Structure formats: C-alpha cells, structure tokens
Amino acid sequence: MSSKSASKPLSSPTYLLSRLTKLTSTYSGLDASLMLVQYSSPLIITLLLQLAALNSKIRDRYRHVNGNKNAKFGLVQLAEGWGKMGGSIGEARVIFRAFGLLPILTWLLSLHPQPVQSLQNLLLSLHRRGLTAFHSPKTLPTLQALSLLLYYPLEHLTWLSSKGVIPLSGRRAAKAGLWSVRFWALYVLLDIYKLRQTYLSLLKRTHLLQHSKPPVSEDEAEGYELPSSSSTISTVAQASVPPSSVPAIKTEKATEAQAQAQVLRKEWAVWKNDVMINAYVLLLN
Structure with a gap:
C-alpha cells in the first residue's frame, strides 16, 4: 500500500511540475x-x-569504402555550443550572487547581534584562554560566514573587471580571483569539517539508541508485585508506581524511541545529501 502511494506521485506530471515550480x-x-x-x-x-571521435573513425572507414567525403556529424559543434552555454550559465549565477551578501550578513548578525561587542569579547577571550576561546558552537558558522563575506565581493570585483566595468589591471584582477577561490575553498573545508563533526554526533546518537535498555514488555509487567509494608520508606517511595501504569510507561518509552529513530533517519538523510553535493562540487572543480 505504501509503495503504491509512493510511486503514484512520481508518475503524475502535475506533481512533478509542481515540485519543479516550487x-x-x-x-x-x-x-x-x-x-x-x-x-x-x-x-x-x-x-x-568521445561520440564524435567514435563517429569520426566510422566515417573514415565509410569514406574509404564508398568514397563519400561529405558525411558530417555535428557532435563537435554541439559540444562547443554546450560549453558556451555552461559558461553563460556560470556568468548568470555570478549575477544572481550579486545579492548573496544580504543573506550572509543576516546570518552573521543572527550569530552576533552586536558585532563590535562580540569582537571585543573574542579578543578578550583570546588574551585570557588562548586558542581554547574558539571552542564555541558559534565559531564554525562564524568562520564560514566570514569566508563567504570575503568571497563574494572579490568574485564580483573580478567579474566586473573582466567586463570592463571596473578599471583593474590584469594582475590585480587575477589576484582578486585567486583570493576569492581561496576563500571559497576555506568555506568548503569548513563545511567538510562540519560534516565530519555531524557524522560523529549522529554515529554516537545512533549507537546510544541501539544499545539503550529496551522498555519493559507487557508480559514482564504481569508478574509485577509491590513490596511488602515492612519495606523501608525509600523502597515504598520507589515502588509507588502501580502495576497498571507499567504498560503506559512502556508505550511512552517506545513512542519516544520511535520518535528519536525517525529524527535520526531524517538527519542521516540530510547528512548524506550534503556529502553528495560537496563531493560532486569538489570533483568537478
């Protein structure tokens, strides 16, 4: 039943179009x-x-047999056109990223609503504690935001210089482009480190969930007996839960474990998706 309901939306053009539109x-x-x-x-x-090279071999053999010298196949021209299209799309993405600084600034201000005071506190912590001052949950996202904050202007400066909008020498434009790539690489390295830390955290939580004590079953709860009245006050206080509430406790624990497992599955899926995206980008760059 679930497989049919899962496969039905994928076969619906309306559903696919709505997802693509969204x-x-x-x-x-x-x-x-x-x-x-x-x-x-x-x-x-x-x-x-590769298809053009294979076709060229077949065409040469065909020409040798039949003497046909006018056979043409536009795979090379298609490859050249596709390369030009990819370059145009790259420039379009640069133009779209012209406003990329706005969400980065919003992100940075959400981490540090008072930037000047945060900088002063950081310098004071560095003076007192040294590099251990960076052991803060805000350190990694702050470094990522700063790397992008430096990457975007340098990329835009390089692109505007290539279009003749900003008069910049070739050497300075190349240096700006080089540093923009370096700051982007820094962001990617920080993201890889973040993925590693997330992996270790998910692995630890999964291990704890798998080795957690199983809840009491209903069969085990049937023979539950309260201690005698001669027990100490502490023992009576610990056994104050009636036997009839044990199944409810068991159900509550099972529901909580299922909820934790579902959250872990979603977080594992997000982590795997981020790993695939980063690996693909690094492979092609």
Whole structure:
C-alpha cells in the first residue's frame, strides 16, 4: 500500500511540475538547478567528444569504402555550443550572487547581534584562554560566514573587471580571483569539517539508541508485585508506581524511541545529501 502511494506521485506530471515550480521559485532552488546544468556540462561535453571521435573513425572507414567525403556529424559543434552555454550559465549565477551578501550578513548578525561587542569579547577571550576561546558552537558558522563575506565581493570585483566595468589591471584582477577561490575553498573545508563533526554526533546518537535498555514488555509487567509494608520508606517511595501504569510507561518509552529513530533517519538523510553535493562540487572543480 505504501509503495503504491509512493510511486503514484512520481508518475503524475502535475506533481512533478509542481515540485519543479516550487524548486525554481526560490533563489537557492534556482541556483541549485543552474549549478546542476553548469557542473554537468564537462561530463556532457566529454561524452559528446568521445561520440564524435567514435563517429569520426566510422566515417573514415565509410569514406574509404564508398568514397563519400561529405558525411558530417555535428557532435563537435554541439559540444562547443554546450560549453558556451555552461559558461553563460556560470556568468548568470555570478549575477544572481550579486545579492548573496544580504543573506550572509543576516546570518552573521543572527550569530552576533552586536558585532563590535562580540569582537571585543573574542579578543578578550583570546588574551585570557588562548586558542581554547574558539571552542564555541558559534565559531564554525562564524568562520564560514566570514569566508563567504570575503568571497563574494572579490568574485564580483573580478567579474566586473573582466567586463570592463571596473578599471583593474590584469594582475590585480587575477589576484582578486585567486583570493576569492581561496576563500571559497576555506568555506568548503569548513563545511567538510562540519560534516565530519555531524557524522560523529549522529554515529554516537545512533549507537546510544541501539544499545539503550529496551522498555519493559507487557508480559514482564504481569508478574509485577509491590513490596511488602515492612519495606523501608525509600523502597515504598520507589515502588509507588502501580502495576497498571507499567504498560503506559512502556508505550511512552517506545513512542519516544520511535520518535528519536525517525529524527535520526531524517538527519542521516540530510547528512548524506550534503556529502553528495560537496563531493560532486569538489570533483568537478
């Protein structure tokens, strides 16, 4: 029953169109869609060139037999066109990222509502505790936000210089582009470290959930007896829960364990998706 309900939406064009519309109607979804086309361009171009080489061998053999010298196949031209399209999409993404600083600033201000005071506290902590001052849950997202805050202006400066909007020498433009790539690489490295820490946390939580004490079953609760009246006050206080409430406690614990397992499954799925995206971007870059 569940498989039928799961396969039905995938076979519905209306459902697929609504999902695609929802995906491309947001900035992040549109950028992800364009990124998929841009980063898949090298693979498609390689495939087209290999097909063109194979077709060239077959065509040469065909010409040798029949003397036909006018046979043409536009795979090379198609590969060139696809490369130009990928470059145009890359420039479009740069233009879209012109407003990328706004959410980064919002992110940074959400981490540090008072930036000047936060900077003063950081310098004071560094003076007192040294590098241990960076052992804060805000350190990693702050470094990521700062790396993007430096990456975006340098990328835009390089692109505007290539279009002649900003008069910048070739050497300075190349240096700005190099540093923009370095700050982007820093963000990626921090993201990889974040994924590693998330993996260790999820692994620990999964291990604890798997080895947690199972709840009391109803069969085990049937023979439950209260201690005699001669027991100490502490023992009576510990046994104050009536036997009839044991199944309810068991059900509550089972429900809590199921909820924790469901949350863990969702977080594992998000982690795997982030790993695949980072691996794909690193592979193509």
